[in-house]
Amino acid sequence: MKSVTDCYTLQNGVQIPCIGFGTWQAENGEIAYHAVRDALNAGYRHIDTAAAYGNEASVGRAIRESGIPREEIFLTSKLNNPDHGYEKTMKAFEKTMNELGLDYLDLYLIHWPNPIFFRENWQEANAGTWKAFEELYRAGKIRAIGISNFRRHHIEELLKTAEIAPMVNQIRLCPGDTQDEVVRYCREQNMLLEAYSPFGVGKIFEVPEMKAMAEKYGKSVAQICLRWSLQNGFLPLPKSVTPERIESNTRIFDFTLSEEDMGVISGLTGCVGFAHDPDQISF
Numbered sequence: 054m055k056s057v058t059d060c061y062t063l064q065n066g067v068q069i070p071c072i073g074f075g076t077w078q079a080e081n082g083e084i085a086y087h088a089v090r091d092a093l094n095a096g097y098r099h100i101d102t103a104a105a106y107g108n109e110a111s112v113g114r115a116i117r118e119s120g121i122p123r124e125e126i127f128l129t130s131k132l133n134n135p136d137h138g139y140e141k142t143m144k145a146f147e148k149t150m151n152e153l154g155l156d157y158l159d160l161y162l163i164h165w166p167n168p169i170f171f172r173e174n175w176q177e178a179n180a181g182t183w184k185a186f187e188e189l190y191r192a193g194k195i196r197a198i199g200i201s202n203f204r205r206h207h208i209e210e211l212l213k214t215a216e217i218a219p220m221v222n223q224i225r226l227c228p229g230d231t232q233d234e235v236v237r238y239c240r241e242q243n244m245l246l247e248a249y250s251p252f253g254v255g256k257i258f259e260v261p262e263m264k265a266m267a268e269k270y271g272k273s274v275a276q277i278c279l280r281w282s283l284q285n286g287f288l289p290l291p292k293s294v295t296p297e298r299i300e301s302n303t304r305i306f307d308f309t310l311s312e313e314d315m316g317v318i319s320g321l322t323g324c325v326g327f328a329h330d331p332d333q334i335s336f
């Protein structure tokens with residue numbers, strides 16, 4: 054990879070730019086709008102949003118008003134937790150597209166495998182959702198379909214009824230939280246791993262070992278995190294609403310972390326906490 058627009062190839066041949074711009078907690082309205090406009094100006098061509106973030110309207114407006122042809126931007130959204138099951142998924146997708154003001158999505162993900170609303174019947178709810186995803190995919194309304202926060206048992210369950218396998222699993226991957234078991238399984242399944250919270254939602258900036266690593270390479274802690282992610286073959290999703298950070302987070306293609314330092318960073322176990330257990334979430 055040499056720039057933010059270089060791509061991974063999904064199992065269906067679709068190209069996906071290797072860095073995605075995160076928008077969770079980028080408030081709907083001027084903040085999310087300007088963050089996405091700034092990201093597009095800085096060169097990002099991959100934007101990650103979700104119905105649950107409440108900012109699809111601003112993200113869509115920023116894309117529409119950017120002047121960049123729609124097909125040059127890769128856009129992801131996610132199905133909200135209360136909307137699992139075939140009928141609800143179909144309605145939720147329509148709402149997402151109305152909010153965005155666009156006519157297709159590049160990637161649609163099931164945000165969580167086991168929301169509180171479906172704890173008793175998550176298997177059936179996910180199967181219905183996936184049927185809807187497959188239909189929307191076949192109709193050309195979504196270019197790729199995937200999952201988020203799924204662990205091995207959730208994926209195995211989904212595959213029992215799926216006709217099309219998920220192409221992406223978006224999970225929390227950051228220094229000290231490497232989720233080795235699910236990563237290994239997704240790789241066996243030829244599923245691309247997207248790395249969310251690549252900075253541990255900002256907590257990584259306080260970790261002394263990471264500050265030392267940044268000094269050693271003459272880079273920022275953020276740049277070290279993103280480089281670590283890419284060298285692991287993940288697709289990182291950095292979020293920022295600050296123009297200088299948005300731009301500096303793209304400057305990660307002019308250095309390489311040594312094998313030894315990759316190991317040191319991976320081994321900072323728990324330095325910014327761990328991913329939620331998706332079977333225990335309260336939302």
Ligand SMILES: NC(=O)c1ccc[n+]([C@@H]2O[C@H](COP(=O)([O-])OP(=O)(O)OC[C@H]3O[C@@H](n4cnc5c(N)ncnc54)[C@H](OP(=O)(O)O)[C@@H]3O)[C@@H](O)[C@H]2O)c1
Binds near residue numbers: 078
């Ligand atoms: N699928 C899921 O369940 C899920 C869950 C969480 C996140 N995600 C996705 O992943 C994206 C990223 O994860 P995240 O939002 O949790 O957090 P993150 O990207 O790990 O961290 C974001 C924080 O880091 C700060 N930051 C960014 N660049 C910086 C820099 N160069 N120097 C110093 N601080 C910097 C940001 O501040 P400012 O914004 O104030 O600049 C913000 O406080 C999300 O936005 C979302 O798209 C998905």
